[in-house]
Amino acid sequence: MSELFIQVVIEGLLWGAIYALVAVGLSLIWGVMGILNLAHGDFLMLGMFGAYWLAILLGIDPLIGLLIVTPAMFILGLGIYKSLITRIVKAPRLTALLATFGLGIFLRNLAHFLWRADYRMLGDTLVGDRVITVSILGGTNFISVPKLLAAGGSLAATALLYWFIKRTKTGRALQATAMNRQSAALMGIDTERMYMLAYSLGIACVGVAGTLLTNFFIIFPEVGIMFVLFALVAVTIGGFGSIHGALIGGLIIGLIESVGGFVGIPALKQALVFAVFVIVVVLRPRGLFGWAD
């Protein structure tokens, strides 16, 4: 039993790291711009399809495709920012919410139109279905390599983003913009550029997550919805605007889902996650690491 329990914890952490990367982008965009990007899951879907088509049409493995999809998603983020988001940054928050919600519907339907509703999956990838066998506390456990890569890539991307925001000059400018747009502008920071950067970085994050997911997950136009709700919960638990908060929030959700589903009733595992969400909103609305405002 303990062997299985350790396996459950491993799986929970792996999934948690993947949820976290989706959540990190969401949190960054919210933290800097005050916009809840409801189209986030649909960008994830676009990232997955991007990696998928690179592999199918050009034979580029997702691991290499990462180097193409991530910048492409960054540029897509720029384009969306310039054409849509820049018009709603100063609008009431509800307007922004509805605009990104509409954008999500548009992207989803576009995917339906372009690629049909079919389920797809990549067969021959470099990592394939490889499994590492590890021995923990005397038991034998499995770690799926594509999942491990996704989780590892997710942690690496989060760490990189964290370093960028905390340690670089541009990152500090981002933080300043997040704290107070007017003051930041007075200090000579081009806040418009910061917004653009935050949005594009957020989208690039799901580009990374999407590409790594294509190694083992099914790809279809509605796939983003499966992730975006959990990402919202992760961001709430971690605290809106906090990068490491989103990471920890993601890991917590992965563990609750996995361990809760194993120990308790699997049908209620999602309910458990949302129960934690409600408790956090009631008891500590700013989350574990959120900025109070």
Next chain:
Amino acid sequence: MKNKILLLCMAFILVAAFALPGCVPEVAPPEEEEEEEEVVEPVKIGAIYPLTGPLAAIGTEIKQVVELAADIVNNSYDIDLPFARGEGLPGLGGAPIEVVFADSKGSPETGLAEAERLIEMEGVVALIGCYQSSVTETASFAAERLAIPYLNPESTYPGLTDRGFKWFFRNTPHDYTFSETFFKFLEDLKEKEGLDHSEIENVAILYEDTLWGVGTSDAEKDLIAKKYPAGAEYNIVADIAYAHEAASVTSEVMKLKAANPDIVLMASYLSDALLFQKEFKALDFNPKAILAMDAGHIHPDFVSTLGADANYIFTREVWSLDLSVVNPLIGIVNDIYYERHGKNMDGTTARSFTGLMVLADVLNRAGSTEPEAIREALVETDIPPEDLIVPWKGVKFDETGQNMYGEGVISQIIDESWHTVYPSEFALRDWVYPQPTWAER
């Protein structure tokens, strides 16, 4: 801060309300009107299916196949199917069938609203749909209230015909019948393989947690409790319901591993069936056999997506391409569908096709588009097996509206395609039992 919480709640309501049933608001485009040369008005039939949302892949195929059936009725085809050789329905003065599609988005509430809209605004004379049992349940409620005949071709929740409805009829055999087939098959398997009873004793039941999956599992549990057939004994070692839109199914698979069953009885839609099969492999879960309740496991994408990893699943079926050896019509209709859409039909689309063909027969015999006349014709339906593309003994409804002659078969995925393995009169290939472990494949 309050603003933020308010906004967050709003975001959740938006995403959850729209996303969980997995859908996008979309109004089904009205069918294009025919040139007004014909004097005969087309007969309007409403069809409600999940055309967007997570089930859109299946819904779209059903729409294609229903259109194909209408096309076969409306135009002249050289096929041995009723109405194929002529144009339109002779009993209604050669009137063609016009199918008005509506999108349920996979949600029972939308299904209900669309049923009302089709009846009240579009003036359809009968309804078919909705694939998912949970949606059929609500949509047929609207038909019952508004007194319009409803023919359900593919929802298998047993309780649908136990509601005492006057206007509800169902073509397909339901899950109770199918579950009986499972257990009869297991007896046959034990006998032919010379297995001792204890070798297939521990059963895990794994099902999606909406009406269909739960109904199926109830039927299975009921049959196990009754020791069906003839005193067969099974232990249920795991009873696992799951939400079919979840991204991770790891904890469910781990629970299965902990229970270590001999066989797993599954009821899954497509995305969840795919995720489970991937996860079974990743976590090295090796039961002796997996018996699935069609749906996701008979969808062509299940095999095209998973390739060889899809092999050895047993699934109950209502149709199989290899049955065209027994019934050539199956191959002929499938060929036309393949030519138009580049895919083979499956047990779901074969039943949807049959649904519209049965309704054409009913309307033709009714000789009128009055609801009462159509209902009477439905009650009197008696279609012989040679007019069907499914391996049934025919179509004839009992007093609850259930087709008495529907039958199930069991197929196994071998070499990446479905082969009928039970009952023996349809079996064209031997089954593989037990399934090889993942290490052996």
